[in-house]
Amino acid sequence: MRIALVGDRSPGVRAHTRIPHLLRALRERDGLALDAYWIPTTDADDLAGFDGIWILPGSPYRSEAGALNAARTAREHAIPFLGTCGGFQHALLEYARGVCGLRVAHAENDPCAADFLLTPLHCSLAGHEGVVRLAPGSLVEQIMGVEQTVEAYNCSYGLNGAYRRHLEEGGLVFTGHADDGMVRVAEIPGHPFYLATLFQPELAGDTGRPHPIISAFATAVAARSRAVTEAGRG
DSSP: OEEEEESOOOTTSHHHHHHHHHHHHHHHHHOOOOEEEEEOGGGTTOOTTOSEEEEOSOOSOSOHHHHHHHHHHHHHTTOOEEEETHHHHHHHHHHHHHTTOOOOEETTTOTTOSOEEEEEOSSOOTTOEEEEEEOTTSHHHHHHSSSEEEEEOOOSEEEOGGGHHHHHHTTOEEEEEOTTOOEEEEEOTTSSSEEEESSOGGGSSOTTSOOHHHHHHHHHHHHHHHHHHHHHHO
16 A cells, blocks of 8 residues: 655654654554655656545745645645645646636746745644534544544645636535635545545644544545555556
8 A cells, every 4th residue: 555745855844753653653553554765846746646646734844846746746646645735736726727727826936927826824724733624524524523523733825716616616615714714624525535635634643543534534535545456456
């Protein structure tokens, strides 16, 4: 069960230091032994052979194109996908460009662009927690088993609301929102597992008990790996 951890690994990014412990907990608690490969964004050009793709926090990335390719590969090849924080932002950017045909940019990556899909939040969420309301019947609500949760953030950019309708009309579904209605979770209906969260589930609790979203992602990776193996035998 091979997963690509896409991001520019740094000991200064708290999520990066916690993820190895979370992977160990998945193996010891849930029997999900994921073979993880850390892929710098500069090298994220051939990911179709992986059973799962996770775009990690840590933006601005060294290569925007690499992060976008990771999201596109997961979307087009039906590979289980998780994007957290910067991964959420770039999953939306890839969808806006690749599916909706929008010529938009990320303000952090290209501050001189004409139109921005991702813009600075009115109030930075770096180091904060906040309520997230989950849409009934959505993938994330089924995973969490509740319609409201409190999650940790470390970000300063989010979706420009002016483009929300364009993305929804293109098929992207927003299934988690803050109390003020700002988008916090996105999904692609019909995909085996495509979930992007502005919050960081890898920061929740202690590393011995992975967040339900991370466990669900690992389960989806395992299911794909089994299906690929069985198809090969057939």
